[in-house]
Amino acid sequence: MKKPVRVAVTGAAGQIGYSLLFRIASGEMLGKDQPVILQLLEITPSLPALKGVVMELDDCAFPLLQGIVQTDDAKVAFKDADIALLVGARPRSKGMERKDLLEANGAIFTAQGRALNEVASRDVKVLVVGNPANTNAYIAMKNAPDLPAGNFTAMMRLDHNRALTQIAQKTGNAVTAVKKMTIWGNHSATQYPDLFSVEVDGKSAAGLINDQTWIESDFIPTVQKRGAAIIEARGLSSAASAANAAIEHIRDWVLGTQEGDWVTMGIPSDGSYGIPEGVMFGFPVTCKNGKYEIVKGLTISEFSRGRIDATLKELEEERDAVKHLLN
Ligand SMILES: NC(=O)c1ccc[n+]([C@@H]2O[C@H](COP(=O)([O-])OP(=O)(O)OC[C@H]3O[C@@H](n4cnc5c(N)ncnc54)[C@H](O)[C@@H]3O)[C@@H](O)[C@H]2O)c1
Ligand SMILES: O=C(O)C[C@H](O)C(=O)O
Numbered sequence: 629m630k631k632p633v634r635v636a637v638t639g640a641a642g643q644i645g646y647s648l649l650f651r652i653a654s655g656e657m658l659g660k661d662q663p664v665i666l667q668l669l670e671i672t673p674s675l676p677a678l679k680g681v682v683m684e685l686d687d688c689a690f691p692l693l694q695g696i697v698q699t700d701d702a703k704v705a706f707k708d709a710d711i712a713l714l715v716g717a718r719p720r721s722k723g724m725e726r727k728d729l730l731e732a733n734g735a736i737f738t739a740q741g742r743a744l745n746e747v748a749s750r751d752v753k754v755l756v757v758g759n760p761a762n763t764n765a766y767i768a769m770k771n772a773p774d775l776p777a778g779n780f781t782a783m784m785r786l787d788h789n790r791a792l793t794q795i796a797q798k799t800g801n802a803v804t805a806v807k808k809m810t811i812w813g814n815h816s817a818t819q820y821p822d823l824f825s826v827e828v829d830g831k832s833a834a835g836l837i838n839d840q841t842w843i844e845s846d847f848i849p850t851v852q853k854r855g856a857a858i859i860e861a862r863g864l865s866s867a868a869s870a871a872n873a874a875i876e877h878i879r880d881w882v883l884g885t886q887e888g889d890w891v892t893m894g895i896p897s898d899g900s901y902g903i904p905e906g907v908m909f910g911f912p913v914t915c916k917n918g919k920y921e922i923v924k925g926l927t928i929s930e931f932s933r934g935r936i937d938a939t940l941k942e943l944e945e946e947r948d949a950v951k952h953l954l955n
Contacts, residue, residue: 632663632694634749636709638702638740639716640668641678643864644757647871648713649681653690657875658711658882665695669705669716702743709748711882713874714740714768717758719865726759726816726855727946737764738953741771753918754780755877757870761815762894762908763946769896769908770954777906778920781881782894784819784910786866786873787811791821791851795833798847805829807889810912810926811851812901813939814946815894819910820935821851825926848935885915890923901928901936907943 635652639645645668651657652664666685670678678698685696699705706712717733720726736758744752752775756765761782769780788811796803807827812820823843826833837843850857858866880891890912897903900911900922912923928936947954 643867737767741768745772788892
């Protein structure tokens, strides 16, 4: 029997939490042979609701679930955590952009960055889901100076998966045929879903589609604005698909990406593709042995460069707006 992995989840009684916890406990994130201990954080008023979720987890009798911690203290939730999923934050409602949440949510990530810095495993893998995800991840990273910056990541996987399905549907292929998608930049309406490296059954997606108007006026805005479209349709922000993306982000980071493909993760830039070091930016990455690596050498056209620069500019503006929250 493997040693259990400690998985901290914040906002555990929220919508995403409700889709996420059961899948982690059943082994979908770390493997069907990997026991887990869930360390769940909520704000004090939501502890009764969290108790109900924990009762349901108990009632599943998951063989891999070896313990559950329920707390409103970040230092208890993050103690020795191997993985931390920072979900707890307010979602936007109709008419808001994700960066409108900066004021409401930014401070959460100062405190949580500090708590991770103090008590988490030195190898903790952190995924920030709460919006605006990239800048919140940046805040947490900056408040955890004793942890490697590369341990902090932001979720771009939902955008990545959304883009895969758009291409599969457009070309009439199974989603499994679509490889090498990249979402550059910010998890926001400026993100750049780049299909110029995408392959469908080994052939260039751009060549197969051969329609720049569709790319610019349909594909890119559909992916950029999908979060808002879900809020419009459902009255609530995406939850099951967000939880799925979080599971896949961590699964691939820990267990590795598929041969011949890559995924998108929001990670602190190492300076690749002209993105200044430290910016929490969506990059194409491959993962192996628990480490991610940026895919190098992709051709960036003038069209792509303009889009990448626009999303970078927005991230730099967000960073400037939260200067007071950085260490
Ligand atoms: N990055 C992405 O792709 C993506 C996708 C979907 C949603 N999101 C974001 O994820 C966040 C959560 O969404 P949701 O639908 O689950 O919201 P929700 O309101 O249903 O749940 C959020 C939970 O977080 C808790 N919480 C608030 N502050 C907290 C704190 N300081 N510590 C611990 N818990 C805290 C709340 O009590 C609540 O239970 C939102 O910010 C949303 O915008 C991101
Ligand atoms: O769009 C939102 O506010 C929620 C989430 O980030 C999403 O992309 O669905």
